[in-house]
Amino acid sequence: MSERESESGETDAVLSDADVDAVRAALVEWYETDHRAFPWRRTEDPYEILVSEVMSQQTQLDRVVEAWEAFLDRWPTVDALAAAERSEVVGFWTDQRLGYNNRARYLHEAAEQVTGEFDGEFPETPEGLQELMGVGPYTGNAVASFAFDAGDAVVDTNVKRVLYRAFGVADDDEEFERAASELMPDGESRVWNNAIMELGGVACGKTPKCDEAGCPWRRWCHAYETGDFTAPDVPEQPDFEGSRRQFRGRILRVLGEHDELPLDELGPRIRVDYTPDGEYGREWLRGLVEDLADDGLVELRECDGKTLARLRQ
Known part of the structure; x- marks a missing residue:
């Protein structure tokens, strides 16, 4: 399917034809066993x-x-x-x-x-x-x-992240398209595209949850084997002090002490120079809490024109 350059400079197929069948079956079984029940999927x-x-x-x-x-x-x-x-x-x-x-x-x-x-x-x-x-x-x-059930392989940011981490697909749009197309079973775009996007959204997010989500591709995954979970949208981890990781941790600690907080009340509790319209203001904070929401850690809701955040129960 995709290729990764070896130390000798040659390229080796990441998956054999036999493995492709196993990879496909594992993902579809994982998806059909349990997935987020969005109504448009019915x-x-x-x-x-x-x-x-x-x-x-x-x-x-x-x-x-x-x-x-x-x-x-x-x-x-x-x-x-x-x-x-x-x-x-x-x-x-x-x-x-x-x-x-x-x-x-x-x-x-x-x-x-x-x-x-x-x-x-x-x-x-x-x-x-x-x-x-x-x-x-x-x-x-x-x-x-x-x-x-008549589509091509979907290639969005989540799918790129999965293919890059799991099979070493190069960070190149044409390579992602080729690998995604070769991996998708013929005539099964409905279940396949739902499944691989679910994998990227649930198990292989920016912060991976390989074991927690029971990722069906762990046995083949290069990132799981090496512990290197960088991806096109996940650069090398920055220093912790002043990083997004640090402020994400602060958000979780503060929300653990309160039932629910509007963003403009949460902001000053995690950063002393927080100002709603400043560089480190409402939009900056919204990006952090939305990432935490994507990771299933925080719930957001709108009320009277304000965004409120709380820990997911």
Whole structure:
């Protein structure tokens, strides 16, 4: 599949053909045994999946669930969305704090295209789906995969991290695409892309949880063998003093002493020079707590225009 340069300067296949079958089976079994039960994983409706994909862009998945369900309650079909006033759709997007209102406009326009140009039927291929407004290569491939089982291998940041760590795939977009495509079983894009993205989100995050999450690829994983968990989005670990690791630890200690804190009350407790609009302010702190939320350590919620953080129970 992928290749890693040996000490002699030659390249050796990281996985043999026989190993590829074992790797595939291990990942699919792990995913099908237990995975996060997001509601859009229980549907093959391309409209519902498109809504979830658009909402998930730069928004935490836990926050998307409530917004996705509310959106579909209001506009349950692509016809209903196409018939809606665009201002209502944008207003909903704003009320749900989903950000980037142009995504709401594009989603509404895509619904109009489906009903007006495609006779109410979604295109089924990644290329066909990219004819819809606001649908790029990644989203088109995701909808084709999850709705029609007709996609290519998904290659997002999580997948790159997994392939880089596990099999030594070079930090090169073409190499990631090649390796991901060779590893995905033919005609199984739905389960495979869900599974490998779940692996990257649950077990192989920036802070890996190999044993805790029961990573199914530990027996083959180069990073697990060597203890080197750097990746394209995870550079060599910096010095601890003044590092993100240090402030993450402080956040967890402070939240352990309080039920819940708004960011602007949490900030001064972890950094004396915290100012909401400063260099080390609200946006800097939000990045730290969102990383902790991604790692399953912290829960975030919005209340009266404020972001509140608490330890995950």
